[in-house]
Amino acid sequence: MSTVDFSSFTNIINGESRNSAETARGIDPFDGKSLWDVPLASKSDMQDAVTAANKALETWSETTIDYRRRLIAQYKDIFFSHLQDFKTLLYKEAGKTSAMADSELTDTISMFDHHLSLNLPTEVLNLEDRVTTSSYVPVGVVVAICPWNFPIVLAMGKVLTGLLTGCTVIVKPSPFTPYSALKLAEIAQGIFPRGVLQALSGDNLLGPSLVAHPDVHKISFTGSTATGKKIMAVAAETVKRVTLEMGGNDATIVLPDVDIAKVAPQVTIAALFHSGQVCLAIKRVYIHQDIYDDFIAAMIETMKILSIGEKDSLLGPIQNKLQFDHIQDLLADSRQQGHSVIGTRHSFDDRGGYFIGPHIVSEPQHDSRIVTEEQFGPIIATLKWSTEDEVVRYANDTKTGLGASVWSSDESRAERIGKRLEAGNIFINSGHRLTAKALFSGHKESGLGGEWGSTGLLEYCNVRVSHVFKTT
Structure with a gap:
């Protein structure tokens, strides 16, 4: 997708733009007026995205972290080339002033730079009867449920971690701020293989459906404590991994x-x-x-x-x-x-x-x-x-x-x-x-797990320990 129209929005499913029979519109907080039409993903859209993510996972999870890092660097370049467009979206959908939009975009570039410096650890122990190798492998298909207050940087904190660890990612933005997340996925399609990064805009029914889906392996959520508790309860049915960053009263x-x-x-x-x-x-x-x-x-x-x-x-x-x-x-x-x-x-x-x-x-x-x-x-x-x-x-x-x-x-x-x-x-x-260089997590009902830092990557991984016994 060489040309990006920042006034037209679609879901991104398996590398392609897709509209929907049902649409909604965001509201400009500065004047209360309606913004652009945005599609509401149907059940079949959601199923197609989950199927594509699992298919892409078969090969994407086997790539090297160096290869994934190179593609993320390309992603950073194309994001940087559209900074002004994303700034306009932040103004329109999130109610950001120029200063606040610049701050979020600067933090997003820092998020890219931080992830480009990361690696996954490996621990080798030479024991008396064996050699054990502990490594971290991608957890699978990740759904990133994102908030409306910082719709770009908080989405990218999840997306970049998922991509770097070898997971495939489906972004589900807040219904209040769907536009920037759809464009973040759209500009990535010329870089990553089909199904690796997708985005679905939807109403309040889409999130619960994704959380309950048996072929989604992890939920990374930022939002209210009440919603986080519901996610945790539904995720327990399939023992999904969850990272929850919830409310605070600092x-x-x-x-x-x-x-x-x-x-x-x-x-x-x-x-x-x-x-x-x-x-x-x-x-x-x-x-x-x-x-x-x-x-x-x-x-x-x-x-x-x-x-x-x-x-x-x-x-x-x-x-x-x-x-x-x-x-x-x-x-x-x-x-x-x-x-x-x-x-x-x-x-x-x-x-x-x-x-x-x-x-x-x-x-x-x-x-x-x-x-x-x-x-x-x-x-x-x-x-x-x-x-x-x-x-x-x-x-x-x-x-x-x-x-x-x-x-x-x-x-x-x-x-x-x-x-x-x-x-x-x-x-x-x-x-x-x-x-982005320090782990971000909460105590008590403010969250479960953590993101960013040098160890946030591990939340998107399973641990695989190989035991090789000595024959002599």
Whole structure:
């Protein structure tokens, strides 16, 4: 496919474009208007894709990792040649500002570079009676179920891992953001053999059907905890391998020795980055009582200068109406409960779309919805603490454990507190700043398994141990 039309979208099945009798349309979060038609995969489309993936697996799984790495390098080149096209898609379907789209595309290139540096380990043991060789072989057909908040980089984190390990991959994007994933598969068709990388757009019935399919061998999912639990239950019927990256309710702890003028803006931006639509965004801020008022004042000043929906903004619209309504409901609940809700003056009457300005909810009860639920929007819950044991207990009092952060001028104390927090990703004196070079995983109900890093590849593999006995 030498010519790529970024205004026409099809499913990609066995190396070919395929339309469907049923279609849907995404919504532009900036103005609420409909986008392009996108096909909804039928049951026969899904079956054809699974059949093609298993057929391709027979030969693809036998290729060398060096060969697969060379093709991934070609894939990176063609992706890079279409960066502007993908940036436009991120703006249209995901509600990204220019700055946020550039950030995601930069992270995607880094994801390519990281995977191009990886290899699969082999362990050889020379024992008294035998030689054992432990190697990692592809798990099989992988279905990558992807979210709407970062539809390119999070999809590619799954795709590249699957391809590099010798798996075949079917991408199932969120119904809210189907366009970029279909194009990611389309531009790959001139590089990889038929059936190695496919993409199916569908409604809420497609994902469960893929999870239940007996000829799918692994599900890699990023999304809500509720959906992840359903995937885990259905996958158990066929003992599918699963990697689940689910919800978070990340706490940050601010110690009294911080430089307020420096730290308060960083905490605020880390909470509001991409309008808070980040699984690792700061959602609960625990500020020591001695500096609480001054710290809140500095956060409010930072919020006042943040632009929304402009080219270089960190804040854009909420991606979809369902999430927009959820955030509005949380704000209404906080006001009804008598919480102090502090918002900056932003008027969106003439904008259309799903815009919500940033808000701080000051000193809500610890069992209130704004504290216990993941808001996934531009709302920051702020609470006081007095003792270290108290704040650690508050931070850990959640069913999730994706990320947390600690801020202090005393780095050793911050690290000590960080080791007490029940989360998979601990940031000291920083908000969420992930790297593809480190494993990304969650504790408790935030996930199962992990992705990226040097060991994320192993989640897409089975282990094969060969025992060769000595004859002399």
